[in-house]
Amino acid sequence: MSLSQANVAVVGATGAVGEQMLAVLEEHEFPIGELRLLASERSVGKKIRFRGKEHAVKLLDENAFEGIDIVLSSAGGSVSEKFCPIAAQAGAVCVDNTSAFRMDPDVPLVVPEVNPDDIALYKSTGIIANPNCSTIQMVLVLDALNRVNPIKRVVVSTYQSVSGAGRTAMEELANQSVAIFNGKPVEKKKFPHQIAFNCLPHIDVFLANAYTREEMKMVNETRKIMGIPDFRLTATAVRVPVFSGHSESINIEFESAITPDEAREVLGAYKGITVLDEPEHNVYPVNGDASDKDDVFVGRIRADESVEHGLNLWCVSDNLRKGAATNAVQIAQILRERYL
Amino acid sequence: MSLSQANVAVVGATGAVGEQMLAVLEEHEFPIGELRLLASERSVGKKIRFRGKEHAVKLLDENAFEGIDIVLSSAGGSVSEKFCPIAAQAGAVCVDNTSAFRMDPDVPLVVPEVNPDDIALYKSTGIIANPNCSTIQMVLVLDALNRVNPIKRVVVSTYQSVSGAGRTAMEELANQSVAIFNGKPVEKKKFPHQIAFNCLPHIDVFLANAYTREEMKMVNETRKIMGIPDFRLTATAVRVPVFSGHSESINIEFESAITPDEAREVLGAYKGITVLDEPEHNVYPVNGDASDKDDVFVGRIRADESVEHGLNLWCVSDNLRKGAATNAVQIAQILRERYL
Numbered sequence: 133m134s135l136s137q138a139n140v141a142v143v144g145a146t147g148a149v150g151e152q153m154l155a156v157l158e159e160h161e162f163p164i165g166e167l168r169l170l171a172s173e174r175s176v177g178k179k180i181r182f183r184g185k186e187h188a189v190k191l192l193d194e195n196a197f198e199g200i201d202i203v204l205s206s207a208g209g210s211v212s213e214k215f216c217p218i219a220a221q222a223g224a225v226c227v228d229n230t231s232a233f234r235m236d237p238d239v240p241l242v243v244p245e246v247n248p249d250d251i252a253l254y255k256s257t258g259i260i261a262n263p264n265c266s267t268i269q270m271v272l273v274l275d276a277l278n279r280v281n282p283i284k285r286v287v288v289s290t291y292q293s294v295s296g297a298g299r300t301a302m303e304e305l306a307n308q309s310v311a312i313f314n315g316k317p318v319e320k321k322k323f324p325h326q327i328a329f330n331c332l333p334h335i336d337v338f339l340a341n342a343y344t345r346e347e348m349k350m351v352n353e354t355r356k357i358m359g360i361p362d363f364r365l366t367a368t369a370v371r372v373p374v375f376s377g378h379s380e381s382i383n384i385e386f387e388s389a390i391t392p393d394e395a396r397e398v399l400g401a402y403k404g405i406t407v408l409d410e411p412e413h414n415v416y417p418v419n420g421d422a423s424d425k426d427d428v429f430v431g432r433i434r435a436d437e438s439v440e441h442g443l444n445l446w447c448v449s450d451n452l453r454k455g456a457a458t459n460a461v462q463i464a465q466i467l468r469e470r471y472l
Numbered sequence: 473m474s475l476s477q478a479n480v481a482v483v484g485a486t487g488a489v490g491e492q493m494l495a496v497l498e499e500h501e502f503p504i505g506e507l508r509l510l511a512s513e514r515s516v517g518k519k520i521r522f523r524g525k526e527h528a529v530k531l532l533d534e535n536a537f538e539g540i541d542i543v544l545s546s547a548g549g550s551v552s553e554k555f556c557p558i559a560a561q562a563g564a565v566c567v568d569n570t571s572a573f574r575m576d577p578d579v580p581l582v583v584p585e586v587n588p589d590d591i592a593l594y595k596s597t598g599i600i601a602n603p604n605c606s607t608i609q610m611v612l613v614l615d616a617l618n619r620v621n622p623i624k625r626v627v628v629s630t631y632q633s634v635s636g637a638g639r640t641a642m643e644e645l646a647n648q649s650v651a652i653f654n655g656k657p658v659e660k661k662k663f664p665h666q667i668a669f670n671c672l673p674h675i676d677v678f679l680a681n682a683y684t685r686e687e688m689k690m691v692n693e694t695r696k697i698m699g700i701p702d703f704r705l706t707a708t709a710v711r712v713p714v715f716s717g718h719s720e721s722i723n724i725e726f727e728s729a730i731t732p733d734e735a736r737e738v739l740g741a742y743k744g745i746t747v748l749d750e751p752e753h754n755v756y757p758v759n760g761d762a763s764d765k766d767d768v769f770v771g772r773i774r775a776d777e778s779v780e781h782g783l784n785l786w787c788v789s790d791n792l793r794k795g796a797a798t799n800a801v802q803i804a805q806i807l808r809e810r811y812l
Contacts, residue, residue, distance in 0.1 A: 285778050285779065286778070287627045287723045289629035289708075289721035291631070291671045291710065291712065306653070309649055309653070310653055313646070313649070313650055313653075324754040325754070325758050325760075325761075326758075326760060329713065329714045329715050329760060330714060330758050330759055330760045331631045331712055331714060331719050331758070331759055332758060333719070333721070333756055333757075333771075333772050333786045334751070334754065334756060338751040338752060341775070342732065342772070342773070342774035342775075343774060364778040364779075365778055366723065366776045366777070366778040366779075366782070366784060368629075368721040368723075368772070368784055368786065370631065370719075370721065372631065372671055372712055372713075373669065373712075373713055373714065374669045374670060374671060374713065375669050379671050379673070379710075381629035381673070381708040381710065381721075383627045383706065383708075383723075392682065411674075411678040411682060412678060414664040414665070414674065416673055416674065417673075418665050418666075418670050418671070418672060419670055419671055420665075420666060420669060420670045421665075431673075432673050432708070433682070434681065434682035434683060435681070435682075436706040437706070438625050438626070438627070438704040438705055438706040439625065439704075439706075442706070444706060444708055446673045446708065
């Protein structure tokens with residue numbers, strides 16, 4: 133089966149991720165019949181340009197999904213919890229960018245390069261979950277390497293941009309930075325501490341085991357996507373004062389020997405990864421350079437002599453692109469081509 | 473022996489570290505006979521206030537050290553290479569904050585909480601090396617824990633402020649940030665890529681093994697300070713767009729079991745460490761809060777389930793204080809009290 137054109141609804145079209153969803157749908161020339169932009173009452177009537185045409189935002193309610201084939205949802209967990217089942221009931225398939233259904237055993241959690249066949253599992257619920265941004269970019273790297281040399285253990289520390297916390301978080305970083313340069317008091321709303329010129333080891337809420345939910349997402353989602361329930365990984369997730377792009381310092385221990393050159397070759401050949409690794413010319417991935425790009429960038433690949441078979445590397449991606457919108461649109465594309 | 477008052481020369485008194493040296497000498501009420509501020513020609517004559525009195529900067533030359541007991545040097549590696557032996561020849565003891573002599577087997581490398589007895593080894597060369605900022609704050613934590621439970625392996629990723637690269641680096645972060653908010657072009661001088669709103673996995677130069685010199689300092693200096701030549705540690709050093717304070721995500725594997733509570737107790741009892749670890753109240757170390765403080769702050773202490781006996785933690789300190797000036801002044805204090 134293949135649908136030559138899909139009717140697509142974007143839920144949360146006015147948000148930071150929604151904006152990127154539309155940009156990626158355009159860039160990827162996604163074949164769309166009807167495009168329906170859905171949001172809460174306060175955004176209804178707003179006009180958004182797509183492919184040179186203005187589209188008015190419509191109200192997200194229980195009747196909003198009639199005739200829709202694919203829903204791209206990114207308006208928050210509680211919105212998805214309520215409306216994804218409704219959309220599925222109406223016959224659409226939801227690609228949900230929130231954490232609402234990610235760990236639901238009946239819902240597939242998909243990164244197309246890693247586990248594309250899991251998309252077929254959407255049939256039981258009508259929902260496919262898009263993983264967390266920090267997980268997606270990392271799991272591409274881990275899967276690429278794990279296919280050639282089984283991974284024993286991963287230690288990851290993240291450097292995550294404020295864009296992952298939405299538009300208000302980006303405004304807070306900008307406003308606080310400007311206030312500091314003008315000698316004005318810093319106002320805090322979105323983050324519990326000043327984010328301007330500070331690194332905060334705190335993303336999402338703290339859990340009973342003293343990890344943040346963001347850190348445990350990296351552990352649990354990686355296990356589900358890779359299909360390895362006991363995959364050994366420990367994470368420290370840190371918000372840094374940058375506007376866009378997540379960086380990750382990833383330490384990997386392997387079952388058997390692997391050289392940095394072999395890793396470079398394997399990663400460079402993997403779909404969706406670009407290797408930028410010429411330190412002698414100051415070439416390595418930098419978050420700002422990844423903006424609005426779909427790829428995951430990897431560099432600083434080097435042998436870790438503190439274990440028998442180890443590597444360190446630096447992994448960067450635009451968290452709103454491959455970490456959210458791009459991955460969702462890729463799933464939608466496979467859905468349209470193979471399943472609808 | 474004990475010198476009731478020491479004649480102290482500060483080399484590089486006008487730099488970012490030199491300024492903190494003077495602040496710490498004041499705050500610690502270091503008993504000083506004569507204070508001599510030394511710098512290169514372009515700073516000669518500049519006036520600097522110390523204990524309510526103006527001191528004119530004098531020329532750093534071969535005759536500058538007569539009558540001096542202790543030299544605190546932080547004007548760059550090449551300056552120390554030339555002038556520390558001259559000062560030692562003139563009868564002074566140099567506490568050198570540069571990397572010039574750190575790995576010299578005849579020069580002790582000292583963090584007073586960890587290896588105070590190594591100070592005695594100054595006698596062969598007249599020089600004591602002050603370790604690198606990122607090493608000092610980490611080695612306090614490692615030593616505290618290693619004393620109660622031998623460490624098998626450490627994986628560290630750093631989040632280092634621009635102040636470690638000096639005043640011009642701080643200006644570059646400020647200027648680039650302001651330029652961005654004003655829509656002006658960003659000028660790069662000190663850093664090879666834009667540092668404003670970017671994380672750069674690049675501190676100091678790249679070595680043949682693809683690590684940076686900063687990363688290898690963390691490995692080699694830690695081994696020397698702890699006196700464990702095969703201590704297993706791997707590092708990723710990252711410059712982040714913050715003005716002051718280094719943060720470190722440290723993963724530690726131990727020989728035997730240790731709980732987060734035990735680690736908190738051991739760290740809290742160690743001189744120079746303050747534990748800030750109440751995630752339920754958003755209490756954890758933040759670089760900006762560590763400014764102008766002497767302590768190393770530790771939080772986010774939690775069990776790492778990916779190894780048999782593991783912990784993750786978050787370690788923050790003012791890199792110009794305990795990472796440089798405070799550690800040097802502490803060494804000088806022990807010198808004065810016990811050896812001069």
